[in-house]
Amino acid sequence: MSGSSRNKVVIVGGVAVGAGVAAKVRRMDESAEIVLFERGTHVSFANCGLPYYVGGVITERDALLLHTPGSLKRRFDVNVHTHHEVTEINRERKCVRVVNLIDGTRFEESYDKLVLAVGAKPIVPNLPGITLPGIFELRTVPDADAMKDWIAAQNVRRAVIVGAGFIGLEIVENLTHLGIEVVLIEKADQVLPPFDREMTASLLDELKKRGVETILSDGIVSFQGAKRATEVLLESGRAVQGDMFLLGIGVQPDFTLAKNAGLELGVSGAVSVNQELQTSDPNIFAAGDVAEMTHLVDQLAHFIPLAGLANKQARVIGQNICGAHETFGGALGTAIVKFGNVTLAMTGLSEKMASAENLKYQVSYSTSGHHAGYYPGAKNMTIKLLLDSSSHLVIGAQIAGEEGVDKRIDVIATSISGKLTVEEMAMLDLAYAPPFSSAKDPVIMAAMAAEHVMDGEVRTVQTLQEVADLGAILIDVREPSEVAEGILPGAIHIPLDELRARITEIDRSRPHVVYCRSGQRSYFAYQILRGLGVREVYNLTGGWIVQEMRKKTA
Template identity: 35%
Template sequence: MTACETGGTMAERLVVIGGDAAGMSAASQARNRRGPDDLRIVALEKGFHASYSACGIPYLVGGEVGGVEDLVVRRPEVFRDEQAIDLRLRSEVTEIDLDRRAVAVHDHEEGRDYWEPFDQLVVATGALPSRPGLPGADAAGVYGVQTLDDGAALLRAVEADGAERPRAATVVGGGYIGLEMAEALVRRGLSVTLVEAGEQPMGTLDPDMGALIADALRRLGVEVLLGEGVTGFSASGGRVDAVCVGNRSVRADLVVLGLGARPNTALADAAGIPVGETSGIRTDRRMRTPVEGVWAAGDCVETFHLVSHRPVAIALGTHANKQGRVVGINIGGGYASFPGVVGTAVSKICEYEVARTGLNEAEAAAAGFEFVTETVASTTRAHYYPGAREMRTKMIADRRTGRLLGAQIVGQEGAAKRIDTLALAVWHGMTVEEMTGLDLAYAPPFAPVWDPVLIAARKTAERLERLHTGG
């Protein structure tokens, strides 16, 4: 018997592994639909915090956010007292036993181990920062940044005084986290080197767009090493002091790994919960795994790309919250589904706002598309209006149909959120010709009379027409 007796009835037991976006969204939505006499909810989180904004960590480290608690969206007592969710922090699940219908838990606070039974289980274990299997990678002072606990540890390091105060930092990897952390560390007064094995940073963009970001980093004072791989980490007394890049050594009092993240699926995999080719947990559109009564959501799952029609694992809080909501609604007796993603993302790097949606050139080619691209330079406002800033918009369209496959934006203030219009066009399979007639808002403080989205669509449509007519 795995249910407990409450008020004379048998309450079903829901156990949630992971207390951040996906897990707590699932727990909250389930509670909204089923009361504690019908559904007992236990949420297990191995860290010190639950329900927080991991996306704010670079701004915490950089000093724009005042403190760790500012990133906590909802305090534990809100879940416990107002929603009757038994949220247990510092409670790490070490095993899932599907036959026993229970999870093994280690309570870090009390130093004890116990089994927690479930009728239904939500796996929301998130992602792990990729850590290279290189000499010295586990030395003290080498930080991955994925959880708020990770961010708090890095914050303590950069705020250290005296001899412990770091003066030089190396960021390994030029993805979103790596670039945001490089800027944050510069703001803290450190000398920063960024090492990226690719030809340009921000590999989710095409190289011509990524080159704009590299230039901005250099203007900020970051030493940018491109096309070079890290071969190891030097440590003195167990603490990192340099990064080995090719045949040279780059001083580093601390190292931040910005190599991306991978689904944290070790628990699920060991239990026999199927994982897909991306190493994310396999689910259907309702976020059910192939195991009866077991659901999964968030950065640990594999999802479906609506343009490439391929499985992908994308670690973003937006997806995690939506997927958690879907799980909670379904557990609560409703019906909800998660259709997939188009890969929309946005970031701020130095003076640039950076955004993308759909496929980049390499992804479009890998998916078998023949495509054309067009890049246009424009301004965020009417050119004569004070505060107009430069921006560059790139579109990728299917050569045969004209369908928009993807888009990228790199620009200054006021540029990036235009990606939402482009994401909507990608989501609905619009052609660039159809986009030229979009009724977008215009006023000089907000856009030129021809919005950059419309200019890029028109130019791409004209290129396609020339190809089709031989002109």
């Protein structure tokens, strides 16, 4: 397998980037020679569907296989070699060294352009017992096959998932779908660590509702067992038993090949690329989980391993190999995850990211139904917006809800990409009919609430500690039926519709903080008090709902 041609493209790795680049190059250049090496069994598969295949939601294994070596050859004339690993890049001679993992033979392959599509690798801690049978990771179709076989052969009744990130939660959902008891372990102090902690409250409720035991702030120390893993020991000293164990701790870029070739790595540990997705060697491209990306908000380099981004980058590389100068500007890290009836989504910066970068920002919360309240089946969603204090640009959002979350996070992601201010986002013309939305869509409601904060019309506080620091009187303006479910510590209850009549009960010399269920009625109360001469008034942003979210995740 040696030789050269006018435009010979060698691709290292398949799946989204590798197969995508091959297809795009062929569509643009019928004469190109395209060679793809994949060290695994399958060259193009839907890795995001693997948890659902394990759980039986996806019943047909072949549905995961998007292309085979044969289909890529027939349709795109790509020479695919599975079970072949590229072990070395010789940049001076423009060739790679390859080993056939079946028979051990080694050879060189020349290239004009080289594409690194090796992706990421699971983080597997070097712990005692980590190699025992019954411990799994989930990245490939054979990984999923092994899990399904183990579940059947061992009659698995109890599974332990280590890591409460996106993959971990998807596996938890699918194992519970099979009727398996699940324990979820996370070293961080929250599930879904990329999210701001309070936004995960509904997920904690749903995990508990579905019988999942969640252990937070506790890392793993070792696995125990004779012929197979039977328990995992935690830093707290606790031992957790199980019939199978899955590591969903996270992934890291598989940078070894690039590093050994002297290619520049970025601050995130992934391969550094320019906007045309070239590495420090202009004849070598990299994309997907192995490559670093620029975040569109902070313009800093990040490691953002998301499938949608990999597919877009594959298109850009394919075009540029064929002579174009297309660019990949960056990413927002837009992501979504479902567990049971709860969906969480995010885009842009989280508050913890903005705080760590010392950015000046404002936060706003709103809660509203995913469609008109009078139309049957409306489900609430809570939207958290992050806004740049000076420019009023929307710089991040997170949503927790049951229905319609995907649509709203995509609208906000589009707004951030288009550099819309919160005032501009509030004026978006979005589709409305009672089965689909409200006359004021949840995104519009969120933007309007944030607009009041940004223009100074409403002063807000976020936490009860801020209320205490102000020495403020806390007023609950909800209805009596709502107060029956609880009231915030130290609050006095004056329903909104009684506020004007009971204004004499207000000590105008003291600061006051008003709250309702979600923040809308307390905004009305805020304006009433201000209009009646109470000078120092604040709205508790997000109201009772957000305070309960904070309490559950404290």
